[in-house]
Amino acid sequence: MSTLPARIEIGKLGFTLARPTMLDRVIGYISPTTGARRIQARTLLGLAGGYAGARTDRRATQAWTPAARSPDQDSVGDLTMLRARSRDLYRNAPIATGAIKTTVTSVVGWGLDPQPRIDHAYLGLSQDEARQWQAQWKRLWWHWALSQASDYSGRLEFARQLGLAFRSKLMSGDVIAVRRFVPPRRGMLFGTRVQLVEADRVCNPHGKPDTEALVAGVELRPQSGEAIAYWIADQHPGAWPSRAHSWTRTPVFGRLTGERRLLHIGDVDRPGSTRGVPWFAPVIE
Numbered sequence: 001m002s003t004l005p006a007r008i009e010i011g012k013l014g015f016t017l018a019r020p021t022m023l024d025r026v027i028g029y030i031s032p033t034t035g036a037r038r039i040q041a042r043t044l045l046g047l048a049g050g051y052a053g054a055r056t057d058r059r060a061t062q063a064w065t066p067a068a069r070s071p072d073q074d075s076v077g078d079l080t081m082l083r084a085r086s087r088d089l090y091r092n093a094p095i096a097t098g099a100i101k102t103t104v105t106s107v108v109g110w111g112l113d114p115q116p117r118i119d120h121a122y123l124g125l126s127q128d129e130a131r132q133w134q135a136q137w138k139r140l141w142w143h144w145a146l147s148q149a150s151d152y153s154g155r156l157e158f159a160r161q162l163g164l165a166f167r168s169k170l171m172s173g174d175v176i177a178v179r180r181f182v183p184p185r186r187g188m189l190f191g192t193r194v195q196l197v198e199a200d201r202v203c204n205p206h207g208k209p210d211t212e213a214l215v216a217g218v219e220l221r222p223q224s225g226e227a228i229a230y231w232i233a234d235q236h237p238g239a240w241p242s243r244a245h246s247w248t249r250t251p252v253f254g255r256l257t258g259e260r261r262l263l264h265i266g267d268v269d270r271p272g273s274t275r276g277v278p279w280f281a282p283v284i285e
Helices: 023-030 032-048 069-092 093-106 127-146 160-174
Strands: 007-010 011-017 174-182 192-198 216-220 227-233 246-250 262-266
Touching: 023 032, 069 093, 069 160, 093 160, 127 160, 160 174, 160 192, 160 262, 174 227, 227 262
Parallel strands: none
Antiparallel strands: 007 011, 174 192, 174 262, 216 227, 227 246
């Protein structure tokens, strides 16, 4: 039987030959040339990589050659159709409807029940004063949360807003929450409200193509990729009757105070993703 060197040197690259198996030894005994070729072939396959999932010479994977694209290239162009199909499933497929409603009920339930705990020592308050402050803060919270004063449209209590936001995130991939101020009318103590904006309304003005600084309606800081503003259309793209759209640039942080004005609620699957993908995307087909 012919012998092969244990190690081959090609320039500065060195690699070890694959160790012969029992079958290699039997074939090599019968046909030394064939045995040597088997070992060389397995060594070359080892150099090409050890994952069967990357092979292109097998029937199951030979026609499977997806492109290795950026996170946004893999998702943004498909979002319009993914959202439409996901919402259609929610409307018409009982299993999909039940999956989303059950998940929203399990996660949101009755909404948030804050339990304020302030650092009374740091604030120079006694424990009794701290308890009084905490009780008063909770009264104010429930006044705001239960009186529909939290909703910019004045229709939903805060708990139902939470459910709507989470349901929208599952169906559409993401949802935008914008903090607004409306002068409080009689009987209301606060002017702070939350506006929920459906994902479709955040888009590039006038259908402009994506750039490094503007992706799917999200204005990004070059190099860092930080979201600094969102372009919100005054009307849903699918609204009827349709009319000419206008867009409002809404900064994430206030210019004077630096406080956050906008929340982008959604999960991303890869670093660098700008928009979320609907929950049903992998199972729509």
